[in-house]
């Protein structure tokens with residue numbers, strides 16, 4: 139089965155094998171070695187000298203951790219959103235009592251840096267900015283470096299959802315002054331769902347010291363204290379640690395630049411391929427993502443039927459659209475363990491399935 143959705147992604151055999159290992163004491167030295175090994179390797183992929191923590195959660199848990207560790211109820215937060223995950227980040231902040239100013243841009247279109255600057259200039263009380271690096275729901279990548287330059291001109295905290303980009307698309311955390319970056323194990327990391335990984339800058343630690351939002355499980359102070367002992371505060375998803383230790387070795391031996399180049403090449407193949415089938419891309423192509431390709435269904439394609447035919451008859455699993463894009467687009471995931479041949483298989487299957495999934 140070709141699992142080509144934007145997470146969970148296929149796990150390489152080494153990762154599957156690693157997870158067959160017996161349990162160990164999470165308060166013992168053996169686990170400490172694994173945690174320390176993973177943390178050091180993660181810092182290389184995050185391109186940070188700051189702290190990186192492993193939380194037992196899906197990506198959304200990491201997003202919640204970013205919010206509750208840096209903000210207080212009543213704090214003003216600027217949300218930059220052009221898709222479903224941007225809206226989720228804003229919803230979390232609002233849920234914990236932040237006063238969220240929502241800059242909602244058209245889905246699939248670039249955010250407007252001037253509008254962001256204007257919003258920051260208009261309200262000096264804004265404490266933090268929420269941004270999505272790769273908007274998985276629309277298949278586009280926001281120019282985070284440019285967004286960061288604006289946010290940092292106003293010296294605001296920058297919290298980034300990089301769940302479907304980190305480890306696939308370049309994101310130099312320290313160079314781009316990202317205060318918190320969140321990612322999730324089931325995306326580019328080639329391991330099952332169950333871990334969120336987060337980086338924390340010095341500025342984020344300063345915010346943390348003042349932050350009064352309720353938190354217990356996600357408390358970064360606890361994470362830091364325990365990491366000094368080679369532990370996590372709570373019982374971790376040990377099997378996924380085994381797998382991640384293995385896939386990080388694969389990633390670092392391939393090299394970050396090679397990984398980014400491979401994702402760019404495979405994504406270009408996906409975009410060229412769907413266009414050659416007479417289809418069009420949902421997002422502005424200038425910003426099209428290297429981890430997920432979102433394709434317009436127009437009025438011709440019955441998306442649920444297409445996805446069913448692909449799975450039942452061609453062993454290919456694709457994703458539909460989310461929320462208001464449900465039925466309007468379908469999405470091909472190409473992140474983590476993906477090569478040119480995987481895209482070739484998807485395109486061959488699409489070529490056969492499309493005529494069978496016409497709207498009647």
Ligand SMILES: *Cc1c(COP(=O)(O)O)cnc(C)c1O
Nearest residue numbers: 196197198223272274301302322
């Ligand atoms: C997958 C994803 C999430 C949500 O992660 P879960 O692991 O499902 O909680 C959030 N943001 C983006 C950009 C994603 O791709």
